[in-house]
Amino acid sequence: MNSSRRVFLFVVYSVGLFLLISVAGIFLGFEWMPFNRINLVGDLVKPAKDTTQTIATPDSNAIPVVVEKIPSKEFMLYRQPRLITDFNADTTIASMQEFLEKLQALRSGQKRKVRIAYFGDSMIEGDLLTQTFRQLLQQTFGGSGVGFVPIKSPVAKFRQTVSTSSTGNWEEENFKEGKSNHLYLSGHLFRTSGGSVQMTDQTVKDSTAILEKSLLCGPVSAPVNITVNNSSTTIHPNKPFNSVSLGNDASRFVKLGLSDPQLPVYGISFESESGVIVDNFSFRGITGIEFARIDSAFLSAVAQDNPYDLIIFQYGVNLLFRPNDKNFSWYARVMLPVVKKLRNCFPSSDFLLVSTADRAFRYGDEYKSAVGIDSLVKVQALLAYETNSSFYNQYAAMGGPNSIVEWARMKPSLANQDYVHPNHRGAEVLAHHLFDAIMRDLQKYTK
Structure with missing residues (x-):
């Protein structure tokens, strides 16, 4: 050639x-x-001709968020600090009304459970924030118990609300390892042949309070033998999701032994018969999109047998891993079907999307809030707006720009020097802010 x-x-x-x-x-x-x-x-x-409305902000560097304008809605309410909003332009009307109705029934003396699932990343790891949130709700509306506890956790020794120890070989699948699409809401699944685990709930102060301890697990084809507090018993969990009672008494302790490696095990739950239960579902390093992997039919089975009245989704800080990122429209595209999927699988639950908290990077000679954090919060608000969920701006609740820097430098500090994570004191502050926001909404509801 x-x-x-x-x-x-x-x-x-x-x-x-x-x-x-x-x-x-x-x-x-x-x-x-x-x-x-x-x-x-x-x-x-x-x-194509644009039939939507662009909601602009004073930040000229931010990526515009495009929303469909609805006369009864006001998208810009997402910017209000310490406000739970469903974007109703009439801010005298409460959000999450079905959930609030159940809280009010508890306050009026009705005996029932009000169950909350709180999803998040390392911001709530070790029961941070949720332990205070749970305590405030149980003190106000009744209830006892730490709720769900996974079989194993990398922060088990750090967590103060439950003590956990295990023996034997436990195999694990999770969001980052394994291919199962029947992971539990925690993002984990465990199996063992001859392993054991023991847990003690450390949240209950009333020695007479009755707690039901339950094994949460998947199906197995034939009956299996387990030991509960060194006593042998046979169970046959054959549904896609199963809750097996391990005891219903005043004891805070349970020891569980398992011998069949075919049985998928998720964890143990500690719950009172009535009152508020708050389950912490934390998984380090994720953004929420990982829930796309879990089978919808399995999620629906969980919703049927282990229903939640409120599901709280708090993610975002792991999206802010590059200091100059400003465009998070890709996150909206991949996260929107995940939120819709969860809403479809849990049709009786109210949903509250909580924005990222503040995080900072070094720009020049000083630490400042990530330059893209306003853009990310807007995208997260848009996810709530488009899925008829409620929204809570955690970033604004902290104080807005550079609040994580201020928190880290306070005496005593409210955040770690990584300028990412609130510490125990900061997590308590955030829990009080969220609880107070719910109580203000409840006051609107009962007027």
Whole structure:
């Protein structure tokens, strides 16, 4: 092949490749700045007429959030600190009314459970925030027990609300290891042949309070033998999700031994017969999109046999891992179907999306809030807005820009020097803010 023909073919292949990328960029919606400058068909394709409204903010560097304007809704309410909003323009009307109705029934003396699932990352690891949130709710509305506890946890020794120890070999699958789509809400699944675990609930102060201790597990094809406090018994959990009673008495302690490695085990729950129960579902380093992996039919089975009245979703800090990131529209695209999926699987639950807290990076000679945090909070608010969920701006509740820096430098400090994580004192502050916001909403509801 002579050189002229090689040059000709090189030009043809190059133009063809650029044409293919240009067309793909238009119709698949991805962008890369070098190709934006030489898109071969960009001027031939006219964008569709925009029928939505862009909600702008004073931050010119932020990525605009585009929302559908609804006359009865006010999206900008997401910016209000310490307000739980369902974006109703009439702010005298309470959000999460079904949940509040159940709280009010408890306060009026009705005997029932009000169960809350609180999902999050390392911000609530070790029962941070949720331990205070649980305590405040149980003191106000009744209830006892720490709720759900996983079989094993990397922060088991750090957690103050329950003591946990295990023996034997426990195999684990979780969001980061294994391929199971039947992980529990905690993001974990455990199996063992001959292992044991013992737990003591350390939240209950009333020595006469009755606690039901329950094993939460998946199905197994044949009956299995387990030991509960050194006594042997046989169980046959055959539903997609099972809650097996291990005892219903004043004891805070339970020891469980298992011998069948086919039995998927999730954890043990400590719950009173009536009152508020708050389950902590923390998983370090995730953003919430991991729940797309869990089978919808399994989630629906959990909702049927272990229902929640309120589901709280608090993520975001792990999206702020690069100091100059500002565009989180990709997160909205991948997270929206996850929230919709959970809402469909838990149709009787109210949903509250909690924004990221503040986090800081070093810019020049000083630490400041991440430059993209306003953009991320707007995206998280949009997720709530578009799924008919309620929203709570944790970033604003902390104090807004540079609050994590101020918290870390207080005496005594409210945050760690990593400028990411509130410490125990800071977590208590955040829990009080959220509890107070719920109580203000309850006051609106009962007027």
